[in-house]
Amino acid sequence: GRRSCSVEIRLFGGQVTSWKNDHGEELLFVSSKAIKPPKPFRGGIPICFPQFGTQGNLEQHGFARNRLWAIDDNPPPLPVNPAIKAFVDLILKPSEDDLKMWPHRFRVSLENCSWCWWRFESHVSNQEYQH
Numbered sequence: 001g002r003r004s005c006s007v008e009i010r011l012f013g014g015q016v017t018s019w020k021n022d023h024g025e026e027l028l029f030v031s032s033k034a035i036k037p038p039k040p041f042r043g044g045i046p047i048c049f050p051q052f053g054t055q056g057n058l059e060q061h062g063f064a065r066n067r068l069w070a071i072d073d074n075p076p077p078l079p080v081n082p083a084i085k086a087f088v089d090l091i092l093k094p095s096e097d098d099l100k101m102w103p104h105r106f107r108v109s110l111e112n113c114s115w116c117w118w119r120f121e122s123h124v125s126n127q128e129y130q131h
């Protein structure tokens with residue numbers, strides 16, 4: 001039968017690590033090196049937060065790609081679209097240890113787009129005043 005597109009998303013780093021088209025062809029680069037925790041996964045679509053590269057005092061590209069994200073149990077509602085057969089929204093919030101390193105409450109999410117399920121959007125919000 002006809003294959004369908006697929007994506008693979010890891011809770012570690014909140015990273016899209018595979019995206020195959022409907023011929024089963026991989027569309028994302030993944031390195032064979034440093035692909036296991038505790039090293040960040042190299043390849044796919046990394047979320048660099050809260051800094052890019054060495055432009056800050058934190059680890060390279062920030063700590064978000066080195067944390068276990070959570071599945072958002074209460075995602076923003078999607079419009080009814082029969083083309084969407086699967087979706088997932090991931091979120092990352094700082095731990096108390098993270099706050100010692102980088103004292104800013106935040107929420108980062110990686111959300112499926114409503115009109116095209118393999119399209120992802122990342123959103124960052126300041127949670128300082130929302131306890």
Ligand SMILES: O=P(O)(O)OC[C@H]1O[C@@H](O)[C@H](O)[C@@H](O)[C@@H]1O
Nearest residue numbers: 034040041042043052053060061
């Ligand atoms: O090796 P990392 O930490 O996964 O980062 C990937 C690359 O990120 C780039 O921004 C750096 O310029 C490279 O030096 C680095 O190799």
